[in-house]
Amino acid sequence: MTFNSFSFIIIFPLLFLLYYAIPARFGKGRNLFLLVVSYLLYMQWKPAYALVLMGVTVVTYLAALLLGQSRRPRLVLTLGVLLSLLPLLFFKYLNFLNEALSSLLSLAHLQFSLPGLNWAIPVGISFFTLQALGYLWDVYYKRQEVERDFLTYALFVSFFPSITSGPINKASLVIPQLKRLRPYFDYPKAVEGMRMLLWGLFMKVVVADRIAIYVDMVFSHYVNFTGMTCLVAIILFAIQIYADFAGYSLMALGVARVLGIDLTENFRRPFFATSVADLWRRWHISLFNWLKDYVYIPLGGSRCSTIRNYFNILVTFVVSGLWHGANWTYVIWGAMLGVFMCTEKAIGWQRCTGGPWVKLCRIVLTFGAFCAALIFFRMPTVMDGVGVYARIFDFSLPMSVYFDWVPNFPFTVMGITLLFLKDLRDEFFPQRFPLMLNAHAAVRWGTCLSLVVLILLTGVLDSDQFIYNQF
Amino acid sequence: MMDQAKGYRLMRSFIVKVAACLLALVVLDFVVGSALDYVSSHVTSGEAGRDNYISDSVAADLLIMGSSKAFRHYNAQMMTDSLGLSCFNCGEGACGILLAYARLQMIGERCHPKHIIYEVTPIYDYLIYDESQRALGRMKLHYGRIPAIDSLLWQVDATQSYKMWSRLYRHNSSCLMDLISLFKSSGQEGVRGFSPFEGTFDAMKVQKDAPLQYDRKMGYQYDSLKIKYFNKFLDLAQQQGSTVTMVVSPIWYGQDTLVLDIVKDICKQRSLPLLDFSNDPKYVHQDQYYSDGIHLNAFGADEFTRDLINELKRRGLQ
Structure with a gap:
């Protein structure tokens, strides 16, 4: 749902009222509400692709947790990055790589190509993948604390205003705001x-x-x-x-x-x-x-x-x-x-x-x-x-x-x-x-x-x- | 708790201000929208004036309806003179069956034409095409006039029933043209609604090696709503006692006849004549008759109208 759509103009005031109906002291309740709304809005497009969003979230969350405990953090980082990039590579670049490869092989008079993929790309995949990877790298470089609360982290990755077209937020900017007890209403x-x-x-x-x-x-x-x-x-x-x-x-x-x-x-x-x-x-x-x-x-x-x-x-x-x-x-x-x-x-x-x-x-x-x-x-x-x-x-x-x-x-x-x-x-x-x-x-x-x-x-x-x- | 209470107060203040802003907007919408309603309904020149004339005043024995190909190709004065029937061209650029249906509803409030010639343009009449919503632009100005037009708007876009609460929205994109037309000297655009493209063939506007318009390899995707209104249009014409002739006017590229199959079926079911000039060798790739790859120029329009009149006379339309 885009911000200039008629549906958004109807839904946003409702979201606003429901969000502020949750007292400020229930900060987690507010975050849970935002997470549910973010996923529901995302699923409006193609429900199954919410699994891709969840997959990238879980992989980067677990990889960041393991980074602190593992004796081989570089290996954990590499695996985490590759696994997170997999959906992006599959949905967005498979056809391109396939065509490039077959063009290259045809120069040597060889014919080879994988079956093409005719699926829609999950909306916002380039944005949320980069945002999640940024967090993982920041944890690896010790610029960001590991986020142990899955709810907060999942909301950081899927927050509905920025999931479809960015901005690609830094964890250091958003996660502290989500964790902090926000004022009831900032006029x-x-x-x-x-x-x-x-x-x-x-x-x-x-x-x-x-x-x-x-x-x-x-x-x-x-x-x-x-x-x-x-x-x-x-x-x-x-x-x-x-x-x-x-x-x-x-x-x-x-x-x-x-x-x-x-x-x-x-x-x-x-x-x-x-x-x-x-x-x-x-x-x-x-x-x-x-x-x-x-x-x-x-x-x-x-x-x-x-x-x-x-x-x-x-x-x-x-x-x-x-x-x-x-x-x-x-x-x-x-x-x-x-x-x-x-x-x-x-x-x-x-x-x-x-x-x-x-x-x-x-x-x-x-x-x-x-x-x-x-x-x-x-x-x-x-x-x-x-x-x-x-x-x-x-x-x-x-x-x-x-x-x-x-x-x-x-x-x-x-x-x-x-x-x-x-x-x-x-x-x-x-x-x-x-x-x-x-x-x-x-x-x-x-x-x-x-x-x-x-x-x-x-x-x-x-x-x-x-x-x-x-x- | 103090923060919470302060937050509630701030929230109340915010909501009150947003509500006040909305109220001011409603007043503004009503005032400016009413002024624009007055302007658009009193315009007598230009495109807006033509639209008003068609909706409120036109009364003719023979109506030409359809897209820009109708508007630019059928010399209504020539048809009036040759057929002995008063004729008016109600074609409209980038519009098709949806606007034609709405216009026939409005014209039908005053009079019933004896004959209608409908120019068939597949993208505007039954194929899926993104630009089809443009037809709604002028229809929005007649919202609330006839239930059938309101219902048509809602079927094209269900949210229109809410959007139409705003009077300003009804003038979206058309307000400037209406204001300009208001200050122009009055006078209909074209003669009897017909306005040909002047000038000669612009070779830059066609791809010379392009095969046919609507190549069957592209595959055709039909728009069920347009097909529904295609049939409703023909039902309405029948109710009004009008006979309908379907015509496909010439096109520089020629046209794959497969794209007309659906019209052929409808015409067969309803025993309506279909005159297809799209592959007439007299016109295909004949630069002198065209303004671009789709539209005839004034010379081509006169030539085509002459051929059409002969065909209509041969079929006994007088």
Whole structure:
């Protein structure tokens, strides 16, 4: 169930009332309630796949317990990691590995392939697997205490706001909150949560889903459109994916906060980044922190030779690409970003020095680099990605841009403008022009009510899918 | 216990504020929604004006109904002049049988057409297609007018019965177009509802080596709700005393005839004529008649209308 669905709007107030009907002193009762709700919501999709979630939870829980007692902790860790990764590899990568293997063997004129798997991937598997593995590694590296209470740990892995599309939370952030006796009701947190939920919903249904109409139309038949149209579509796709995923993350954070729990911040105005390195400190922060902690640093990080450091960066980004999907397009996307990052590091561009114009140029360049790689992220096959590039750089085509005028174009412009102004204010003038946090109640209420009216009038309200659900 | 009591107070305050916010929203929804209701019902130009005219005023002997292929391919003025019947084109882009049923219900409140020509477009009339919900956009504006339309909306999406409590929601996505139309000079879009694509064939908009539209290898997935309303539409036309002719207009690609089997069966059961121009060699791959791979241009539409009129005359429709 997604946060912008009608069912969620009906169910969430009920969950809220039932949750707070449990007195604060019964902290475990509240956790048990959240665990049951999390599993029930997860099972709404495909009940049997709750077993995968439970399996990953049990394996990592037991492995972490054994780590403290075993004389061979490395072996326990390796077994725990492999067992936890098994469902992810099976559901998400089996077909990809199978195809890659048979292609490789066909080069040697050998024919071999395993039977293909035509099953749906358990929703959120990439997110909860990484979250559970992060905990296991943290226990191994002694950065996190072993959690002996299974209820608390199971809730940490399956907590419904973040299970389908993240953020990928650190155990050190969430588990203490679940164990602590939370106050009966944290008013400021709940109000802040509602605001996040509202703005996240605006980002999703007014900005992302409106842009999606244009982007999907162009990229599903890109051969019918000019290079300029493809260029505009990829720029819009960058904004779409940001509004979609950051909007979802904000809603997840908002829902959790209304229930009194803080989750990891996932986006921090990424399109104001002045370098690719800066971008990844602002975009899908929880994933890139995870990759940094459990891939990049174990590989040697930056405390090694320059060449080895570049290799580590490339591997980290390729893993990030593979995490997004079992397709060569994602591998190329990751590799391109890795190359951009290495290039930036080689020419010393990671630190931004200079005046506002230099900063502006670097923001534009960084955004351009991000969009360039994003073409492969968006297109279903490598050939399609190459095809889009070919159209963009085919200067014999007319330099015209197709616009879908009414109602999509004005609504898209309005949504993007409001999103840009909000991010601009948050980035450069955080203390000025407060609207949702204004001292005057009339301004605060007026802003919130205007947002609801805009959502009802201009939002795409029949879309029920988030881009990152598929990962 | 102190914390608990304080928590209860805070919770009460939170719930009261959320309730107050909801109340303010209900008032706002009513005020702004009513203003938009007024605007949308008084628009006389553009697409919204055309929709209002079809719903509230159209009275013709012969109606053309169906998707954009109906809207763009049938020259209603030419048909009026040649057949001696007043004709109006009620086709609508990206819509099919669901909107046609709703419109026939509304038109039937005032008058009953003698004949209906229905342009068959498989994706909008009986195949499963994600975009089919678009047809609901304009229907939402007529919510509460005829029980049959309300029931149709609920069947497409059960949650619509709750969503329709919001007057603002009924104007979702259409409000801007209605406001723009309000300030335009009045005048119907097209002539007798017909608005062809001007200009010549845009080769960029077709894949020249594409075989047929609806290749049978793709397999067809039927939408039971659309099929149900396809039959209800024909029942309603019969009740109103209208004769129905099914037509498939030309398509640049040509069309796999297998996709029409279900329509052929329905027509056979009900003894309705089906005129299929989709594989007419006069039109298949003939660039001069088309605007894109699916739609005829103005020249092609006139040529097709002439051929259709001849066929209808041959079959005795006067």
